[in-house]
Amino acid sequence: MERAEIAIIGSGPAGVSAAITASLRGKPVLLFGSKDLSDKIGKAHTIRNYPGLPDISGEALRAAFQRHLDAMGVTVTEARVNAVYAMGDYFAIQTANETYEATTVILATGVVQGKPLPGEEEFLGRGVSYCATCDAPLYRGKRVAVIGSSPAAEPEAAYMAEVAGSVLYLPLYDGDPDLPASVQVLREKPTAVTGEAVVTALHTEAGEYPVDGVFLLRDAMAPTQLVPGLEGSGGHVAVNAKMQTNLPGCFACGDAVGLPYQYVKAAGEGNVAALSAVEYLAAQK
Ligand code: FAD
Missing domain, CATH: 3.50.50.60 (FAD/NAD(P)-binding domain)
Structure with a gap:
């Protein structure tokens, strides 16, 4: 190159x-x-x-x-x-x-x-990541949530779907995300990331989802x-x-x-x- x-x-x-x-x-x-x-x-x-x-x-x-x-x-x-x-x-x-x-x-x-999501800074590097391309291999077969602030996050969520066991995708924008069928799209506002030594859950206004990793893909x-x-x-x-x-x-x-x-x-x-x-x-x- x-x-x-x-x-x-x-x-x-x-x-x-x-x-x-x-x-x-x-x-x-x-x-x-x-x-x-x-x-x-x-x-x-x-x-x-x-x-x-x-x-x-x-x-x-x-x-x-x-x-x-x-x-x-x-x-x-x-x-x-x-x-x-x-x-x-x-x-x-x-x-x-x-x-x-x-x-x-x-x-x-x-x-x-904007403010960071509650738990984001606490769990950074312990289940919270900003880069799917960099950290996806750590989540092989695991449960992952991807929060995308624009359609630019979709290719990374699609890549996660090839590696992780399951992927939830929370778009923070309007429009239908273009993602593989295996990705579950949730139209819910994320409210917090929680865990103990590492991340165990993503909370939204509608509920709590057990996950091993949360990817915050902001522009x-x-x-x-x-x-x-x-x-x-x-x-x-x-x-x-x-x-x-x-x-x-x-x-x-x-x-x-x-x-x-x-x-x-x-x-x-x-x-x-x-x-x-x-x-x-x-x-x-
Ligand atoms: P930005 O304009 O924020 O541009 C940063 C760019 O980098 C964006 O395109 C972003 O997508 C891209 N980017 C970021 N991370 C990555 C990445 N990892 N990979 C690839 N691309 C990336 N200022 C004035 O002087 N006068 C005004 O009247 C005025 N009015 C404003 C009105 C509004 C509504 C707003 C929101 C701001 C206003 N401002 C005004 C402030 C002004 O917009 C900013 O100071 C200015 O845009 C800063 O320019 P920048 O190039 O540093 O960053």
Whole structure:
């Protein structure tokens, strides 16, 4: 597999800006995200603080970002990244179906909204997981619940069904999940994960289900969960003014690195992160 020089995880304003700057500096990028770029762009009714665009709707800004990516020849790889491993002189980037390699990584994953499920943090690594591709082999023949925050979670639930003894799937979105017949779809709101040494049950508003594992597949996960060894600070990724993290070759930007949560800050930091990645690559030669 060809190793990318720069992989960007997240297609919001931070990731888009990083991709544009890297492309302008002659570095083709591997940009992971979604075809809508970011929910948080499309959802904004009117944006009044983006320089030069005094009264733009979120949807119009999203379309403008897309036109800019198209003009630069940047395509979005539509995949949720499940894990990023620092391998020394490169990073291994794992999605549900593939593993990619890149010399540098820019984390532009935004922030995880909402409170964790009661029991989630307590049982993390003891029955609670965020990555089916990574942890499915531990649940061979066992009972598993998969909570999916968007259809992007469905391929991972389908993979779990090949390995686990039984799979419950709780979609937190509308629409009919496209899953193998063996997966039992529950339209119930999860309320807690419980257990003793390890997870023994998932609770919902409607009842209690005995399970050995609970997979929480959100569109965004905390970058410190995504990248083993990454240093955090107050719930964000710790970076310096060059957007460098504690891992050489790994940069972060946008909401992921802290307040204020703003488009223009995210875009500015994406620019800095890309320039720092280019500088890092030059120093490796
Ligand atoms: P995001 O926009 O959150 O983008 C992150 C992207 O990364 C998403 O596409 C996500 O799916 C993707 N991603 C995350 N994890 C993974 C993974 N593991 N694999 C692959 N992709 C991944 N700010 C303003 O300045 N002005 C406003 O008027 C304004 N209005 C807002 C209105 C609303 C309703 C909301 C919700 C926010 C508003 N904001 C506003 C805040 C602004 O949306 C954020 O600050 C900005 O979007 C942050 O950009 P980002 O690129 O850091 O992250």
